[in-house]
Amino acid sequence: MSIADRPEHDPAHCREMFAHLSEYLDRELDETACREIEQHLRHCDACRACCATLARTVALCRGMPAHAVPETMSTRLREAIEKLRSGDGTVSGAGPD
Amino acid sequence: MSKPRVSKQQRTNDRDASLIEAINAGETDRFYELVQRYQQALFNFGLRICGQAADAEDMVQDTFLNVFKYLGTFRFESQFKNWLYRIAMSVCIKRRRRSKFAPERELSLDEFLPGDEQIAAETPAWAREPLDRLLDEELARRIEDAILALPESYRPVLVLRDLEGFSTEETAQILNLTSGNVKVRLHRARLFVREQLKEYFNHEHRRSA
Incomplete structure (x- = not known):
């Protein structure tokens, strides 16, 4: 059984709130929609737990450490650009559009 | 169709504007400054999209070479960084057939x-x-x-x-x-x-x- 089937929930409303949790976390909802979600979260343990774990997932992604650039990549890139600057290189087509 | 006009404000808001203008005015050696600014971010982007360091390195190289080639056509209609990532995505799509990607499916x-x-x-x-x-x-x-x-x-x-x-x-x-x-x-x-x-x-x- 999923949360949408629980008798204490209005399944359609619960699903609707669940569908907008990311927008809520990103502050992309208007004030009325925010209030509606907050009201729902006060009464729905499952959505509240989901919202907290979702927020944590986003925070963990944002906190991911960056990998260092391999030395060989910088050297290879510099050589390739140097060739282009001297009119000696070619570019495989992948322009802006 | 005429191109959308770009306000001076849009250009001023782009942190890369003066560097790009210098490169386009002939100071092509300054292109490396642009590379320095973005190579780590692009490499990490490539790693997360392609999964393999070798693919990410190739993607970064192809992206910068294309940027070098097309920079003269950049009109500040978006931030330079957004344009750069648009090119990077387009390189990733072109390389897709050669990389190992997760199977496509709809998430419900x-x-x-x-x-x-x-x-x-x-x-x-x-x-x-x-x-x-x-x-x-x-x-x-x-x-x-x-x-x-x-x-x-x-x-x-x-x-x-x-x-x-x-x-x-x-x-x-x-x-x-x-x-x-x-x-x-x-x-x-x-x-x-x-x-x-x-x-x-x-x-x-x-x-x-």
Whole structure:
């Protein structure tokens, strides 16, 4: 059984709130929609737990450490650009559009 | 059709504007400054989209070579950074056939609705602990694996929004999607990654109990 089937929930409303949790976390909802979600979260343990774990997932992604650039990549890139600057290189087509 | 006019304000707001203007005016040796500014971010973007360091390196190289070739046509109609990532995405798409990508499939919201066993559950400890106590090397690797397991129409949305820090509108512009579409895909992608993390933390909890 999923949360949408629980008798204490209005399944359609619960699903609707669940569908907008990311927008809520990103502050992309208007004030009325925010209030509606907050009201729902006060009464729905499952959505509240989901919202907290979702927020944590986003925070963990944002906190991911960056990998260092391999030395060989910088050297290879510099050589390739140097060739282009001297009119000696070619570019495989992948322009802006 | 005439090109949209670009205000001086748009140009001034772009932190790369003066450097790009100098390069386009003939100081091509300054192109390396542009490379220095973005190579690490692009390399990490490539790693998260392609999964392999060698593919990411090739992607970065192809992207910068294309930027060098087309920079003279850049008209500040978007931020330079957004244009750069648009080229990077287009390079990734062209290289896709040669890389190992997760199979494409639609993620449905219903598959992420909390199940019966979780309804009475309290907010789990991993959602309450300080971030720096959680994010170690192993967890970072699990997150990277979860991102790579995302179907390919969801992965760039999550990477651009939650790892590269682009706004919804910028992500939509880079990926040529509507903002609504970005929001829907982002939510499902986050729910997918969250499921993988839940499994990881449940396992960790059992192991430490």
